[in-house]
Amino acid sequence: MTYWWLILGMAAITFLMRYSLFAWPNLRFPPVVRQGLHYVPTAVLTAIVVPGMLLPDGAHWRLSLDNVYLLAGVMSIGIAAISRSLLATIGGGLLVFFLLRWAMGQM
Amino acid sequence: MSRNQFFVRGLRDSVPMLVGIAPFGIIFGTLAGVGGLTLWQAVGMSMFVYAGSAQFIVISLMSAGAGALVILLTTFIVNLRHVLYSATLQPQVQGMPQRWRLLLAFWLTDETFAIVQRHYLVHGRTPLAHWYWLGVASSLYACWVSSSLVACCLVRRFPTWRVGDLSSRCWQLSSVSSCPCCATSRRSPPRWSRARLPC
Numbered sequence: 001m002t003y004w005w006l007i008l009g010m011a012a013i014t015f016l017m018r019y020s021l022f023a024w025p026n027l028r029f030p031p032v033v034r035q036g037l038h039y040v041p042t043a044v045l046t047a048i049v050v051p052g053m054l055l056p057d058g059a060h061w062r063l064s065l066d067n068v069y070l071l072a073g074v075m076s077i078g079i080a081a082i083s084r085s086l087l088a089t090i091g092g093g094l095l096v097f098f099l100l101r102w103a104m105g106q107m
Numbered sequence: 108m109s110r111n112q113f114f115v116r117g118l119r120d121s122v123p124m125l126v127g128i129a130p131f132g133i134i135f136g137t138l139a140g141v142g143g144l145t146l147w148q149a150v151g152m153s154m155f156v157y158a159g160s161a162q163f164i165v166i167s168l169m170s171a172g173a174g175a176l177v178i179l180l181t182t183f184i185v186n187l188r189h190v191l192y193s194a195t196l197q198p199q200v201q202g203m204p205q206r207w208r209l210l211l212a213f214w215l216t217d218e219t220f221a222i223v224q225r226h227y228l229v230h231g232r233t234p235l236a237h238w239y240w241l242g243v244a245s246s247l248y249a250c251w252v253s254s255s256l257v258a259c260c261l262v263r264r265f266p267t268w269r270v271g272d273l274s275s276r277c278w279q280l281s282s283v284s285s286c287p288c289c290a291t292s293r294r295s296p297p298r299w300s301r302a303r304l305p306c
Contacts, residue, residue, distance in 0.1 A: 003148050006175055010165065010182045011155035017186050019212035021193040025201045029194070040195045041224055044188050048217070087123035094126075 049073065066104060072097035110238045117242020120226070124218045125250045131159055132254025139166055140259035141266075153255035157248065158216065161185045192220040199227055199236070207237060214244035 021027070029037070053073035055061055062070065076093035083089065101107050108116075132153070139149035139162075152162055161182045168178050192215055200208050223240045230236070 002175070003144055003169075004151070006165075006169075006178055007148060007152050007155060009175070009179050010152070010158075010161065013179060013182050014156055014158050014161065014186045014189070015213055017183075017189040018193055018215040019209065020190050021197040022200050022208040022212045025197070025203060025208065027197070029197075033194075034198075037191075037195045040191045041221065044191060045217075045221065085123075087126065090123055090127045
């Protein structure tokens with residue numbers, strides 16, 4: 001029963017943040033804010049992906065050639081730049097990651 | 108284009124993301140299924156919270172016996188980025204009826220945001236663009252909930268398959284390129300899944 005309350009609490013918190021600015025559909029942001037919001041996709045997605053590539057354990061830098069997260073991440077960026085295709089990037093990235101992992105005996 | 112064409116185009120554009128989401132739904136379903144949650148609590152989390160990275164972290168917090176306040180605060184911090192998504196897409200919901208805004212807000216995840224924001228950047232705001240948004244969002248939601256449900260049912264029905272082992276192994280291996288939303292929480296497999304690892 002407690003778990004259900006926790007789940008409902010999590011749902012409420014998450015929903016309120018997602019709905020936060022949809023609640024005022026007629027609100028207009030000043031130009032500076034609008035300009036800043038243009039960078040949200042790049043900023044947030046970079047903040048999610050880059051630490052996962054450079055600090056795969058969440059604590060230590062691993063700038064080495066046996067860091068599969070870094071190698072597969074760089075390959076994915078390359079695939080994205082060349083193919084401009086989301087499917088190729090995700091599928092290719094997964095494939096490269098697991099192949100490298102297997103080749104380096106890290107499975 | 109008609110409503111249906113917009114909707115179908117949204118479904119189509121969501122397919123690449125499904126490749127990244129389904130494996131994580133399966134991993135979530137198995138981890139949650141072998142933990143302290145009932146089947147419906149595990150699937151209910153996917154249905155009502157619908158936020159991958161927060162769900163993974165909370166599952167491991169629950170197994171570590173964390174208190175309610177810690178769990179709710181963690182959910183808040185991990186999901187705070189959604190306020191930015193909400194702000195970025197806010198100009199597109201102007202004039203939209205309340206029920207549309209509620210539904211699209213509930214379905215606003217990293218992946219939905221990435222696809223829909225790109226659509227608005229490329230095509231601008233057209234009168235039926237929210238049908239495209241609906242197509243993307245409903246498809247990703249269906250994928251997340253159904254993959255969690257199927258995995259959770261399987262791991263409970265066939266515990267001897269040791270699907271949990273496989274899943275926690277995948278969890279440890281999971282790649283940044285596959286699901287950016289889960290990458291932040293990748294390093295904390297739940298205690299019970301570690302205990303079940305053969306190695």
